[in-house]
Amino acid sequence: LAKTTQPISMDSYEGQEVNITCSHNNIATNDYITWYQQFPSQGPRFIIQGYKTKVTNEVASLFIPADRKSSTLSLPRVSLSDTAVYYCLVGFDRGSTLGRLYFGRGTQLTVWP
Amino acid sequence: DTAVSQTPKYLVTQMGNDKSIKCEQNLGHDTMYWYKQDSKKFLKIMFSYNNKELIINETVPNRFSPKSPDKAHLNLHINSLELGDSAVYFCASSPEDRADNSPLHFGNGTRLTVT
Numbered sequence: 031l032a033k034t035t036q037p038i039s040m041d042s043y044e045g046q047e048v049n050i051t052c053s054h055n056n057i058a059t060n061d062y063i064t065w066y067q068q069f070p071s072q073g074p075r076f077i078i079q080g081y082k083t084k085v086t087n088e089v090a091s092l093f094i095p096a097d098r099k100s101s102t103l104s105l106p107r108v109s110l111s112d113t114a115v116y117y118c119l120v121g122f123d124r125g126s127t128l129g130r131l132y133f134g135r136g137t138q139l140t141v142w143p
Numbered sequence: 144d145t146a147v148s149q150t151p152k153y154l155v156t157q158m159g160n161d162k163s164i165k166c167e168q169n170l171g172h173d174t175m176y177w178y179k180q181d182s183k184k185f186l187k188i189m190f191s192y193n194n195k196e197l198i199i200n201e202t203v204p205n206r207f208s209p210k211s212p213d214k215a216h217l218n219l220h221i222n223s224l225e226l227g228d229s230a231v232y233f234c235a236s237s238p239e240d241r242a243d244n245s246p247l248h249f250g251n252g253t254r255l256t257v258t
Contacts (some may be wrong), residue, residue, distance in 0.1 A: 064246065073147070073233050073249025074186070115184050133178075133186035 034118045039138040042107075048105045050137050052118030055099045061121025063094060068115045068136065078103065078110045105139075113141045146170050149234045156224055157258055164219045164253045166234030174198075175217035176246040176247065177209060186233070192217050220251040221255075230256045 035053040042048045051067060054063070062081050066074035080092040080101070091104040105112055115136040149166040156162050159185040168175060177189040188205045195211045206222045221228060 066247075068184075072251050073235070074247070075249070076246035079246065117186065132188065135183060135185045138184070 033132075034120055034134055036116075036118050036134070036137045038135060039140070041142065042108055042141050043057055043142050045107050048108050048112070048139060048141075050105075050116055050118075050136065050139065051098045051100055052120075053100045054118070054120045057098050057120055063092065063098075064119045065090070065092065065103045066117040066119065066133070070114075074117060074133070076114075108139075108141045110141050110143060112139065114139060118143070147234055147236055147248050147250040149232075151253060152251065153254050153256075155256045155258065158224055158226060160219070160224050161222045162255070163221070163222060164232055164234075164255075165217070166217050166250070167249060168215055168234075168236040170236055170238075170240050170248060171215075172186055172236035172248070173214060174237045175214070176235040176237075177217065177219050178235060180231045180233060180250075180252070182230075190219075191200065202229075224255075224257045226257050229255055231255070 040050060040073050062079055064079040065077050067077045068074040078087055078092045080094050082094050082098060085092045093102040094106060103116060115138050117133045117136040119133055147168045149164060154162060161178060170233045174191060174193045176191045178186050179189055180186045189201055190209045191198050192211045194214050208220045209217060211217045217234060231254050235247040235254045237247050238245045
């Protein structure tokens with residue numbers, strides 16, 4: 031199972047770019063990397079997914095180096111409304127007959143005015 | 144047009160009681176899940192159902208019993224509630240089980256407080 035490690039918390043100011051890095055040293059060949067965002071009193075929400083190199087959508091960019099042992103979620107010009115918990119999620123436990131989706135603790139991002 | 148809805152949003156009860164949380168999704172997804180989130184934001188999978196059949200049962204006490212009357216519904220029944228059951232419970236769904244890149248769609252959670 032590809033366990034992930036990410037910082038527990040980060041702080042930023044409005045208008046800055048925020049990069050949150052997730053380590054997943056034992057990622058498997060077929061694993062994708064997915065990031066979710068969770069606002070207070072809401073369920074997590076999918077924001078971006080990638081397999082390698084770079085993926086960009088209207089919300090964020092995801093950078094994945096060639097060895098895929100880490101990934102970086104980049105949020106351009108954050109605003110107060112980007113304050114949330116961000117979860118990095120990698121693949122499945124393919125050694126089992128069951129599929130598992132492990133989220134971990136996530137990174138609490140706080141954006142200040 | 145809520146995609147994944149769960150009720151109630153808040154549930155306060157006493158130790159020893161039995162309670163249920165309901166979940167419905169209107170996305171036509173095949174797989175539904177229950178997650179538990181503790182006070183430190185750790186989000187842990189509890190159960191997963193695919194087309195009404197249980198496919199994941201993490202090490203959850205047997206006081207927790209999921210029930211899926213059809214593939215659009217996955218309810219969670221909890222017997223003999225304990226203080227440690229206090230948490231936020233999230234229902235989720237996805238198009239396929241074990242699919243690499245089908246994202247999960249979550250409900251807004253049920254905050255359970257056991258006193």
